[in-house]
Amino acid sequence: MNCLINVGRRIYSDYLMADRTSDYEALLRAAICAGYALMSVRDFIDFGQAAPRRIMVLRHDIDTDPATARRLFEIERSLGVLATYYFRLTTLDIRLMVELEKYGSEASYHFEEIADFVKRHDIRCPAQLRARMGEVEDQFFINFTDIERRTGIKLRTVASHGDFVNRKLGIINHELLQNAALRQRCGITHEAYDQALMQRFGIYISDRPCPELYCPCSPLEVFGIHERIYFTSHPVHWRTNWRETSRHNLTRLRESWSW
Numbered sequence: 001m002n003c004l005i006n007v008g009r010r011i012y013s014d015y016l017m018a019d020r021t022s023d024y025e026a027l028l029r030a031a032i033c034a035g036y037a038l039m040s041v042r043d044f045i046d047f048g049q050a051a052p053r054r055i056m057v058l059r060h061d062i063d064t065d066p067a068t069a070r071r072l073f074e075i076e077r078s079l080g081v082l083a084t085y086y087f088r089l090t091t092l093d094i095r096l097m098v099e100l101e102k103y104g105s106e107a108s109y110h111f112e113e114i115a116d117f118v119k120r121h122d123i124r125c126p127a128q129l130r131a132r133m134g135e136v137e138d139q140f141f142i143n144f145t146d147i148e149r150r151t152g153i154k155l156r157t158v159a160s161h162g163d164f165v166n167r168k169l170g171i172i173n174h175e176l177l178q179n180a181a182l183r184q185r186c187g188i189t190h191e192a193y194d195q196a197l198m199q200r201f202g203i204y205i206s207d208r209p210c211p212e213l214y215c216p217c218s219p220l221e222v223f224g225i226h227e228r229i230y231f232t233s234h235p236v237h238w239r240t241n242w243r244e245t246s247r248h249n250l251t252r253l254r255e256s257w258s259w
Contacts, residue, residue: 202226
């Protein structure tokens with residue numbers, strides 16, 4: 001029964017959910033009214049000790065659907081709000097990334113080289129992967145610098161993307177950037193999940209599929225309670241896109257079957 005309920009919820013959230021982008025706009029307006037400065041990850045880092053008292057960092061992980069990412073950007077731009085957008089190789093939208101940077105928001109890389117390498121080379125144990133980590137780092141460097149070249153943007157922060165193979169092997173993509181030499185080689189100052197960065201916030205909130213919507217709670221519930229809020233969202237949780245969602249789900253099924 002629980003399995004059927006979960007499948008039903010997944011179908012609803014992926015294909016039948018009503019457009020929630022107006023809810024996103026209402027959330028931003030409420031944050032502004034509560035006295036929060038809404039900014040990107042990069043701007044929060046740059047402010048340092050001079051940061052405003054109340055801050056909500058807005059981060060978007062573009063796992064799928066750059067079209068909805070653009071809609072969220074349009075809402076933010078109408079309110080004078082800044083945010084960070086992390087794009088995967090499969091969701092790169094060079095034009096949107098350039099527009100984001102020209103406006104003052106941050107566009108950067110949602111990386112997953114460990115997961116990609118594992119699937120490409122049919123690696124089944126952590127030791128086998130770690131023995132070839134140098135190859136993974138080289139591929140990251142190639143992908144990272146290619147994005148910089150194509151966008152003309154110096155990428156300073158990045159965020160790791162999670163995949164089912166990471167969970168099976170017990171190695172997250174973030175582990176790749178534990179190598180300080182690789183960070184220096186790329187000119188990366190922060191990874192979005194760095195402990196030193198996360199500790200500067202009173203609460204970290206992420207959106208979730210319907211009916212949960214947020215974890216651990218809605219930002220609306222903590223305005224005035226936490227002075228610094230780190231909010232991560234994903235386009236798929238705010239508006240359905242049949243084509244993009246189907247493509248993503250079919251890819252996931254094919255990879256799960258073959259691996």
